[in-house]
Amino acid sequence: MLCVQYIIALNLRVILFLLLFLMFTAVVQADDKPKRTPTAYGLLYNEWEADRDALENDSTPNNIEELKKRKLALRKTYTHKFLELAKKHTTDDLWLGCFIWVSVHGEPGPDLDAMMDLLHRYGNKVDNRFQLQMLMSELTKVKSDRLNPALSEIIKNNISDQVRGAALYALAARTKKLAEHTGSLDGCKQAETLLLQVIDNYPDIATYRGKTGENAKKLLKGIRGPVAIGKLAPELIGKDIDGASFKLSDERGKVIVLSFSGHWCAPCRAMHPIEKELLKKYPRENFNLIEINSDEQKNLKKVAEKTKNDGLTWKLIVDGSNGPISEAWNVTSWPTFYILDQKHQIRHRGVGNLGQDLTAWVDKLIDEPRE
Numbered sequence: 001m002l003c004v005q006y007i008i009a010l011n012l013r014v015i016l017f018l019l020l021f022l023m024f025t026a027v028v029q030a031d032d033k034p035k036r037t038p039t040a041y042g043l044l045y046n047e048w049e050a051d052r053d054a055l056e057n058d059s060t061p062n063n064i065e066e067l068k069k070r071k072l073a074l075r076k077t078y079t080h081k082f083l084e085l086a087k088k089h090t091t092d093d094l095w096l097g098c099f100i101w102v103s104v105h106g107e108p109g110p111d112l113d114a115m116m117d118l119l120h121r122y123g124n125k126v127d128n129r130f131q132l133q134m135l136m137s138e139l140t141k142v143k144s145d146r147l148n149p150a151l152s153e154i155i156k157n158n159i160s161d162q163v164r165g166a167a168l169y170a171l172a173a174r175t176k177k178l179a180e181h182t183g184s185l186d187g188c189k190q191a192e193t194l195l196l197q198v199i200d201n202y203p204d205i206a207t208y209r210g211k212t213g214e215n216a217k218k219l220l221k222g223i224r225g226p227v228a229i230g231k232l233a234p235e236l237i238g239k240d241i242d243g244a245s246f247k248l249s250d251e252r253g254k255v256i257v258l259s260f261s262g263h264w265c266a267p268c269r270a271m272h273p274i275e276k277e278l279l280k281k282y283p284r285e286n287f288n289l290i291e292i293n294s295d296e297q298k299n300l301k302k303v304a305e306k307t308k309n310d311g312l313t314w315k316l317i318v319d320g321s322n323g324p325i326s327e328a329w330n331v332t333s334w335p336t337f338y339i340l341d342q343k344h345q346i347r348h349r350g351v352g353n354l355g356q357d358l359t360a361w362v363d364k365l366i367d368e369p370r371e
Helices: 004-023 040-057 065-086 094-105 110-125 131-139 147-157 161-182 185-201 214-223 266-270 272-281 299-308 324-328 358-367
Strands: 025-030 035-040 237-239 246-247 255-261 287-293 315-318 336-341 346-351
Touching: 025 185, 035 040, 040 065, 040 094, 040 161, 065 094, 065 161, 094 131, 094 346, 110 147, 110 299, 110 358, 131 147, 147 161, 161 214, 161 346, 185 214, 185 336, 237 315, 255 358, 266 272, 272 287, 299 315, 336 358
Parallel strands: 255 287, 287 315
Antiparallel strands: 025 035, 237 246, 255 336, 336 346
């Protein structure tokens, strides 16, 4: 079981390894023995890796918060450095390696946006179109409004059918994610149209996450299925960590946050302070937060103890790793949040650390007129 961030990081290591050794190293001869000479990209990557490892080695239980600030500063610093290096190499494919690093490791902000602009301007001039094609599935989670226009440019003008198809899938997946995040029914319809175009016209394009058609069908199922935005939430029945029975329908009349979470998952734990504040802010007759817990059965005793010690007062429904409730609600990444209004209509779906978006959604729904 992998968190969203861990999955991304895992794919990134594969991508950057291939780029570093297949795309951005040059072979030179010395004493009849081939040697690899690091390029500017390779040198910068090694510099970042050394600084990152030094920070990790500095980690202690007493400096967690300080370490987070230093990691943020490091990401900002190297987002800028990789951007500046990319600007110097827009006539060769070295900029693409920088783009990949920033897409996955970069800190959202002006430098990341500027890197997306480079894709817009130079994406159709890449020599290694296969690498660009394979990369597209990894762009669905990039936090930049400038990426979608770049994808649209590639879809319109790239000479490669494979790249255009992969870019169309990325645009469709991003459109679906944003629509579910904001609760836009029109956005969901737009995503559905794009996904159908992928299935009809580009079903067999290879990416790092598999064939575009197969992946598009899975996303389409989410838009059209019983837990889609705008649908009334289906019944959810389970037992909590103490063995008591639970039915979602018993909570009707309240705004509900369903938190598909687990104590094994760092991004899930990072949401705990926000979740605690929501339960303090609103009385239980108006609002409730239910965790669908994905921890393994053997760890539930420790989870119960940790929950009590940390003052987590919400109900934990036991589901386990890839359990039946998660499957029914189309959950494949943790944390995933569903937000239901008082009628239990599904209004938002968010994946990953939502930050204060979760609070904003609940605030808005709480303020809606009660029946």
